[in-house]
Amino acid sequence: MDLFKVYPLLDVELESGKGVFVFDKNGQKYLDFYGGHAVISVGHAHPYYIKALNEQLEKLVFYSNSVHLEIQQKLAQKLGQISGYANYNLFLINSGAEANENALKLASFYNKRKKVIAFSGAFHGRTAAAVAVTDNPKIKPAINPDDHVIFLPFNDNVALEKTFKEQGNEICAVIVEPIQGVNGIYEASASFLEKIQELCHQNDAIFIADEVQCGFARSGKFFAHQFANVQPDIITIAKGMGNGFPVGGVLINEKIQAVYGMLGTTFGGSPLACAATLAVLDIIENENLIENTQKMGQYLLENLKGIKGLKQIRGKGLILGLEFEEPIKDLRNNLLFKHQIFTGNSNNPNTLRVLPSLAIQKEEIDLFLNALKKETN
Ligand SMILES: Cc1ncc(COP(=O)(O)O)c(C=O)c1O
Numbered sequence: 001m002d003l004f005k006v007y008p009l010l011d012v013e014l015e016s017g018k019g020v021f022v023f024d025k026n027g028q029k030y031l032d033f034y035g036g037h038a039v040i041s042v043g044h045a046h047p048y049y050i051k052a053l054n055e056q057l058e059k060l061v062f063y064s065n066s067v068h069l070e071i072q073q074k075l076a077q078k079l080g081q082i083s084g085y086a087n088y089n090l091f092l093i094n095s096g097a098e099a100n101e102n103a104l105k106l107a108s109f110y111n112k113r114k115k116v117i118a119f120s121g122a123f124h125g126r127t128a129a130a131v132a133v134t135d136n137p138k139i140k141p142a143i144n145p146d147d148h149v150i151f152l153p154f155n156d157n158v159a160l161e162k163t164f165k166e167q168g169n170e171i172c173a174v175i176v177e178p179i180q181g182v183n184g185i186y187e188a189s190a191s192f193l194e195k196i197q198e199l200c201h202q203n204d205a206i207f208i209a210d211e212v213q214c215g216f217a218r219s220g221k222f223f224a225h226q227f228a229n230v231q232p233d234i235i236t237i238a239k240g241m242g243n244g245f246p247v248g249g250v251l252i253n254e255k256i257q258a259v260y261g262m263l264g265t266t267f268g269g270s271p272l273a274c275a276a277t278l279a280v281l282d283i284i285e286n287e288n289l290i291e292n293t294q295k296m297g298q299y300l301l302e303n304l305k306g307i308k309g310l311k312q313i314r315g316k317g318l319i320l321g322l323e324f325e326e327p328i329k330d331l332r333n334n335l336l337f338k339h340q341i342f343t344g345n346s347n348n349p350n351t352l353r354v355l356p357s358l359a360i361q362k363e364e365i366d367l368f369l370n371a372l373k374k375e376t377n
Helices: 047-059 070-083 096-111 128-132 157-170 190-203 271-286 289-304 329-337 362-376
Strands: 014-018 021-024 029-032 089-093 115-119 149-152 171-176 206-210 234-237 248-252 310-316 319-324 351-354
Touching (some): 070 089, 070 248, 070 271, 089 096, 096 128, 096 206, 096 234, 096 248, 115 157, 149 157, 157 171, 190 206, 289 310, 289 319, 329 362
Parallel strands (some): 115 149, 115 171
Antiparallel strands (some): 021 029, 310 319
């Protein structure tokens, strides 16, 4: 059997990782400024993370959600405390798409409506409801209709107000990435997020913040929406949450009441997934990674100034989009094959996506900066 080809592959065969580095089968070392689609948050093979997973592996790998699992309660408490959402409820699943899928279902269960507002450039995942609110016709088969979705321009308060004025009582939810990731790192303005909240509250629609890529401390706050004065009704998380272990979550405002049978999952919230997430939260806390993200993000910003051909830097903390005057395809390949540095691309052909581990240090950032300087001079 061969593998179904879903991504064009880079010609690298990775075998192991340690901290901010990964190694191929020949022992060649690479600096990881991408974390495999923004997944590696606390670093590869972190000893605390490995220990926590090993200990849980020996205790209990899995049981279904039909029994009490203490580690789930422990995770919900810790996440509530560190994120500032202690009064929300947590539903655990296995990926970002599943998180958004369930968020949209919850919104529709809540107000019994169907229309959803999403934005130009949005990426929310590939399952039915999530792909419908994603702004990319190429990944939408006929079986995933999106005629219930209203796509509005991102950061356009006027268009949002107009739509609510015309059909406010039909709007089920507004879903937004506080920092658009796949699109090329575009920040939602504070006033835009605040307007979404205001209109959702006025019209009993649900405000969903998709923090799958920009959340879990990557922006320099626990959630990127916390730069604005908002508290979304639902917050979705995944990626950095498990540092590579597949896990996702939905944080749900108390006003949305759970009814048995409404949602469900076999694997979601497995003891191993909880152990991985708890370890990530402990490491973020013990190693002051939120502060490190702010500092290292600032260091990157300051030292990126003057890079030739760099037109714009977008993003916050360690979720940055570097937009160049020219397409970045060759630059990205050169960084990888000449300097052994992984970076990401995006929907914007001129934008390099930079998503290193939150534990990155200045010396490692300098490796990236020096390589970038060599390639752009
Ligand atoms: C903002 C956002 N939401 C949702 C997803 C989907 O996550 P997953 O690939 O885990 O289903 C992604 C993935 O890139 C994402 O960036």
